[in-house]
Amino acid sequence: MQQLERIRAELSDAVSGAPSARAAADRLCEVCVELLEIDGASISLIHKGATQGTFGSSGERSRRLDELQFTFGEGPCLDSVAQDAPVFAANLDASDMTRWPALTGAMLQHGINAVFALPVSVARRPIGALDLFRDRPGPLTDDDLTCGLWAAELAALPLLDLMASVASRESEVTEGAGWDQLASLERVEVYQATGMIMAALDVDPAEALVRLRAYAFSHSLSASEVAWAVVQRRLLPDESDWRRLPGRQSGTRP
Amino acid sequence: MAPEVISREGRVVEAFVSLAGSLAAGDDVMDLLTMLTTTCADLLDVKAAGLLLADRRGVLHVMAASSDDAADLEAFQVQRAEGPCQDCYRGGVPVSVPDLADTDARWPQFVPAARRAGFVSVHALPMRLRTDVLGAMGLFGSVTGDLNPDDLRLGQALADVASLAIVQDRASTDRDGVTRQLQSALDSRVVLEQAKGMLAFSADLEVGESFTVLRQFARDHNLRLSDAAAAVVSRTLPVTQVLSHANERGTRGR
Numbered sequence: 001m002q003q004l005e006r007i008r009a010e011l012s013d014a015v016s017g018a019p020s021a022r023a024a025a026d027r028l029c030e031v032c033v034e035l036l037e038i039d040g041a042s043i044s045l046i047h048k049g050a051t052q053g054t055f056g057s058s059g060e061r062s063r064r065l066d067e068l069q070f071t072f073g074e075g076p077c078l079d080s081v082a083q084d085a086p087v088f089a090a091n092l093d094a095s096d097m098t099r100w101p102a103l104t105g106a107m108l109q110h111g112i113n114a115v116f117a118l119p120v121s122v123a124r125r126p127i128g129a130l131d132l133f134r135d136r137p138g139p140l141t142d143d144d145l146t147c148g149l150w151a152a153e154l155a156a157l158p159l160l161d162l163m164a165s166v167a168s169r170e171s172e173v174t175e176g177a178g179w180d181q182l183a184s185l186e187r188v189e190v191y192q193a194t195g196m197i198m199a200a201l202d203v204d205p206a207e208a209l210v211r212l213r214a215y216a217f218s219h220s221l222s223a224s225e226v227a228w229a230v231v232q233r234r235l236l237p238d239e240s241d242w243r244r245l246p247g248r249q250s251g252t253r254p
Numbered sequence: 255m256a257p258e259v260i261s262r263e264g265r266v267v268e269a270f271v272s273l274a275g276s277l278a279a280g281d282d283v284m285d286l287l288t289m290l291t292t293t294c295a296d297l298l299d300v301k302a303a304g305l306l307l308a309d310r311r312g313v314l315h316v317m318a319a320s321s322d323d324a325a326d327l328e329a330f331q332v333q334r335a336e337g338p339c340q341d342c343y344r345g346g347v348p349v350s351v352p353d354l355a356d357t358d359a360r361w362p363q364f365v366p367a368a369r370r371a372g373f374v375s376v377h378a379l380p381m382r383l384r385t386d387v388l389g390a391m392g393l394f395g396s397v398t399g400d401l402n403p404d405d406l407r408l409g410q411a412l413a414d415v416a417s418l419a420i421v422q423d424r425a426s427t428d429r430d431g432v433t434r435q436l437q438s439a440l441d442s443r444v445v446l447e448q449a450k451g452m453l454a455f456s457a458d459l460e461v462g463e464s465f466t467v468l469r470q471f472a473r474d475h476n477l478r479l480s481d482a483a484a485a486v487v488s489r490t491l492p493v494t495q496v497l498s499h500a501n502e503r504g505t506r507g508r
Contacts, residue, residue: 124444188316188329191444192461195451205448205487231461
């Protein structure tokens with residue numbers, strides 16, 4: 001149990017101490033390889049409207065395999081996002097392994113016999129996946145699956161920041177531990193403000209959360225503070241620059 | 255049917271009948287939990303009720319409340335990680351506070367917030383499933399004093415039925431199944447908040463009003479509340495359609 005707690009903390013540190021979103025994604029993949037019984041990891045972003053592709057990896061081989069999924073248009077990471085569920089292929093060399101005809105051969109050629117894809121969600125929508133590659137076949141252990149799911153949760157942070165930099169080039173290095181940052185995005189007022197931004201800017205939930213977080217960073221505010229300002233109509237989301245308004249003090253600000 | 259003064263016993267029976275009916279019909283968990291809080295506020299000697307559920311990491315989320323004040327107060331407890339509902343969830347046993355004035359030291363942030371909202375007593379009941387604690391229900395009173403034992407037992411019985419409802423969808427018996435269904439209930443909640451935000455922004459409503467508007471729409475169209483919310487968020491149900499229905503029904507403004 002203590003072991004798991006240590007892994008949980010190390011994964012959290014991986015995404016919070018890096019100099020950029022890409023470095024955070026790479027670091028998270030590297031820590032997965034260090035701590036879990038796997039040989040490679042990669043993180044890809046598959047969100048419409050954003051630049052899709054591989055954004056983090058533990059090394060060259062994982063990066064290439066992840067990118068091949070985009071080339072072939074098939075693979076566990078694309079499936080896990082489409083289904084919003086983990087996709088496991090514990091033995092790629094099995095005779096009934098017909099899901100990804102082109103990719104399977106390429107993975108076997110690279111010495112990969114098992115692959116596990118875990119969806120990465122933002123605002124409860126899958127926007128990408130964490131792929132875990134392993135040379136030998138066989139299922140993930142329960143503990144490794146637990147840790148993999150934690151890593152997939154944390155991977156939302158670098159992906160959010162990558163989407164922000166694509167959208168507005170406002171991505172800054174983030175402060176605070178990974179879990180605390182995630183918790184700050186999981187508040188009622190943040191969900192409500194996300195909905196208001198969706199309506200105001202005609203964007204989807206993930207993009208709305210990206211805008212909220214980007215605004216918070218560029219004004220040195222917390223996501224919660226920005227969310228309250230939006231919910232109370234003191235801040236009006238706008239395409240160019242959000243407008244500050246006198247607003248109305250509806251609801252009690254805890 | 256002529257409106258009559260229905261006996262308390264009659265209302266208790268009615269509450270269980272509608273909870274059971276909702277269970278049997280496979281109704282939306284969101285609807286059911288909202289009904290639970292309003293039923294508790296009606297039947298028990300309290301002013302309002304709110305309900306918190308824990309996600310797979312043990313982080314509590316506001317699931318339902320009988321009033322905005324109760325929802326705010328539950329959210330406050332989650333954000334500040336203190337308060338009777340928080341303690342009730344952690345300990346898995348009821349926490350009774352007959353007079354908040356005596357407990358300033360125990361919850362230095364929660365007590366002033368509760369009193370500002372007009373509450374002077376709190377009784378928190380655990381949401382239990384076998385040996386697990388799923389969350390807590392807070393009963394907020396506007397008068398001091400212990401809740402009478404009958405009310406406490408009735409509140410706990412209603413909470414227990416609701417706990418069963420959360421996990422009844424796919425008759426899951428294992429821990430993973432329970433976790434998945436809790437997660438799906440929490441996801442529904444997030445989507446509901448996003449939908450409320452979209453409606454609130456589009457029609458310049460208070461967030462609480464937009465909930466009333468959406469619930470009315472769902473009921474009149476025989477939709478589950480969470481399905482209606484998901485349709486709004488995915489834009490398969492235009493916000494304008496929900497709002498014009500509200501105008502026809504005169505739901506707006508409560």
